[in-house]
Amino acid sequence: xxxxxxxxNKVHASIGTCTHNKMDELERVNKRFATxxxxxxxxRYAAESLSLDFDRWDEPHVAGPSLxxxxxxxxxxxxxxxxxxxxxxxxxRCQLVTDSLDKFTAVARDVAFTRDGAVIVTADGTIxxxxxxxxxxxxxxxxxxxxxxxxxxxxxxxxxxxxTSLREEVIWAITLSEEDGRVTTFLNGTYQDYPRDxxxxxxxxxx
Numbered sequence: 001x002x003x004x005x006x007x008x009n010k011v012h013a014s015i016g017t018c019t020h021n022k023m024d025e026l027e028r029v030n031k032r033f034a035t036x037x038x039x040x041x042x043x044r045y046a047a048e049s050l051s052l053d054f055d056r057w058d059e060p061h062v063a064g065p066s067l068x069x070x071x072x073x074x075x076x077x078x079x080x081x082x083x084x085x086x087x088x089x090x091x092x093r094c095q096l097v098t099d100s101l102d103k104f105t106a107v108a109r110d111v112a113f114t115r116d117g118a119v120i121v122t123a124d125g126t127i128x129x130x131x132x133x134x135x136x137x138x139x140x141x142x143x144x145x146x147x148x149x150x151x152x153x154x155x156x157x158x159x160x161x162x163x164t165s166l167r168e169e170v171i172w173a174i175t176l177s178e179e180d181g182r183v184t185t186f187l188n189g190t191y192q193d194y195p196r197d198x199x200x201x202x203x204x205x206x207x
Contacts, residue, residue: 035123036071036123036171036172037172039071039097039098039121039123039125039172040071040171040172040174040185042097042098042101042104043069043071043097043104043121043174044174044183044185044194045101045105046101046104046105046108047067047069047108047174047175047176047183048183048194048199049105050065050067050105050108050109050112050176051064051065051176051181051182051183051196051199052181052196052199053109054181057180057181057196063178063179064177064178064179064180064181065109065112065113065176065178066112066113066157066176066177066178067108067111067112067119067174067175067176068117068118068119068134068157068160068161068173068174068175068176069118069119069120069121069173069174069175070118070119070120070121070134070161070164070170070172070173071121071122071123071170071171071172071173071174072120072121072122072123072169072170072171073122073123073168073169073170073171074122074123074169075122076169077120077132077169079169080134080135080137080141080164080167080169081118081120081132081133081134081135082132082133082135083130083131083132083133084116084117084130084131084132084133087115087116087117087130087131088115088129088130088131089107089111089115089119089127089128089129089130089131090107090110090111091127091129093106093107094106094107094127095126095127096125096126096127097121097125097127098125099125111131112176112178115131116131117131117132117133118131118132118133118134119131120132123171134160134164136160136163136164137163137164137166137167141167142163142166142167144166144189145163145166145189147189148162148163148166148189150162151191151193153182155177155179157175157177158175158177158184158191161173161174161175161184161186161191162186162189162191163189164186165186165187165188165189165190165191166188166189171187172185172186172187173185173186173187174186180195180196181195181196181199182194182195182196183196183199
């Protein structure tokens, strides 16, 4: 299990010697991390709820709910995604993650059983209607990819999330496995793993 060590180290600066501009950039990254972590927590909690509510994990040939969510820094994500046709998030029912956790979880439940692809959420919590296929990054796009060590249990979706989390445009990735209900969050090439028997009770949103 990999533990997160604070905000992604995408700004290399020495506190004692960096310029004013670098300090401003470091502060911006830290602020973005803090804000996006609260958003990630809400998405993760929804994924955990779906995992705990599904009671057929032990049945053979039965697939559980599946989610793949990317939190991105800006609207321009076409460079590493392709639209997946009719697979769309119903924005008429929920367009903002933070509007209502219950509403988001209810819609996520429907999406998790009936649609394929990744859900894109911008840093302000806005959910994009079109779901996408995420392209694997090349070594030139994400130089750190060669140093990423995936876990043995990771499947195609987890590997995609792990590598995609290295992109500058991506802040967080969150997955819910349809095979065993495992919830995983990814940040800058690291991950935090929550097997189904360990989720629930650690975090709850404040009312």
